Amino acid sequence: MATDQENNKQRMIKLLERPGNGSCVDCGAADPEWASYTLGVFVCQSCSGLHRNISQISKVKSVLLDPWSDAEVEFMASRGNNAAKAKYEQKVPVFYYRPTHTDCQLLREQWIRAKYERKEFVCVERQEPYSAGYREGFLWKRGRDNGQFLSRKCILSERDGALKYYNKHDAREPKALMKIHTLNASFQPGKIGQPHGLQVTYLKDNSTRNIFVYHKDGKEMVDWFNAIRAARFHYLQVAFPGAHHADLVPKLTRDYIKEGYMEKTGPKHTEGFKKRWFTMDDRRLMYFKDPLGYHWQFGITIVTPDRKFLFTCETEEEQQDWMAAFQSLVNRPMLPQEYAVEAHFKHKP
Ligand SMILES: [Zn+2]
Structure with a gap:
């Protein structure tokens, strides 16, 4: 019995090496160690928790820690992530947001429910609420x-x-x-x-x-x-x-590259530093008094040869993060449209 258990665990580990099974079927996170033995998919730990919310459809177990029966291993071998994607994601609209492991729980949970519970991507009639x-x-x-x-x-x-x-x-x-x-x-x-x-x-x-x-x-x-x-x-x-x-x-939509508090001073650098919430949205750095401000005080471009902006961060780690975020943008070549936008913002008082 014990050797059967060990044998089945090794077979499950081997299945993880098959194409498609090396990343979570729902969010793409690397090296999933959980599996739904009713859907036949391999998922990361975080998504396995969301599968528990649809336990009438999906039952999950740990590949390494839970016992696996011969029948369950056979079933997992007959399915797998690529086969499940071909079935449950066959009609995902091109505009539909496919979350990754860094996205909020709401997006990942609704993606999982849309796929397996509501079967929205098997049957297009169910997509009317967002495609009409x-x-x-x-x-x-x-x-x-x-x-x-x-x-x-x-x-x-x-x-x-x-x-x-x-x-x-x-x-x-x-x-x-x-x-x-x-x-x-x-x-x-x-x-x-x-x-x-x-x-x-x-x-x-x-x-x-x-x-x-x-x-x-x-x-x-x-x-x-x-x-x-x-x-x-x-x-x-x-x-x-x-x-x-x-x-x-x-x-279609974009997340902000970086957000957080920094302190800034005015153009003359003689005023005191004020704490402001900064958002880096593509090539624009914006700031406001607090994170839930209604409209930004100013929109400014990051590449500004004619003015040096002076900011301070709360910690050295934050400073490094912001510098890395700036650098990733500065290193990216600008498109002609972006030059037009920059010219526009330069003329803004
Ligand atoms: Zn996942």
Whole structure:
């Protein structure tokens, strides 16, 4: 018996070497050590915890620590990550966000539920909530002044080219109109203090503004996120006809390269240092009094030969992190469009 156990464990370890099984089927993390013996997939420890939330569909065990029966090993050998992807991911829309191991739990959990529980990527009819080009509903939106969350009607319309929200349910005019071509959305649960918190950024009068929203239902929130991505994808397809999907997908939404507190002084360097929240968004460094500021005080470019910005960080480690983040951008060649954007920001008072 004991030798059978050892034998089966060795067979399971051998299965991990097969193509596709060397990374988590759901988030891509290297060297998964857990397996779902009902779905026949290998997952990382973090995703195994999310599979436990759908235990009616997926049952997980540790490859190394749990006992494996002959039948279970045979089943795992007959399936595997590549076969599961071919089945459960066959109709993932090109705009749909596929989370990685660095993404927040909400995105990873909803990806797993969408794949195995709702089977959204086996059956396209279930994708309507985010692919229809129109979405309407209520989201909790953080108030600008007192920080309280209030229920607000939101409408995303590809035809109008905008995401809008309304302060009163019967209001005719939206409180804010966010053009799809300037939209970005990024899950920021820690910063917003809500596990489903989404930061939506847009341009108004060439200045970057933010709203912070969430929905209590995780599926609803991720559907909003993917609806924004779908709308941006369709906008970009029109704006750049013939462009490859692979070139458009990275432009749908983006996470910030680096965020955190630093202290800064004014242009003359004679004023005292003030603590500010900095966000590096692609080539733009922005700062605000606090992380949940409504609009950034200034947008500035990082490469500025005519002015030296002086910042201080709280720790040497933070300083190294920021320098590395700057360096990674400086090392990347600029595209012609980016020069145009830089010229624009230089002229901003
Ligand atoms: Zn994983």
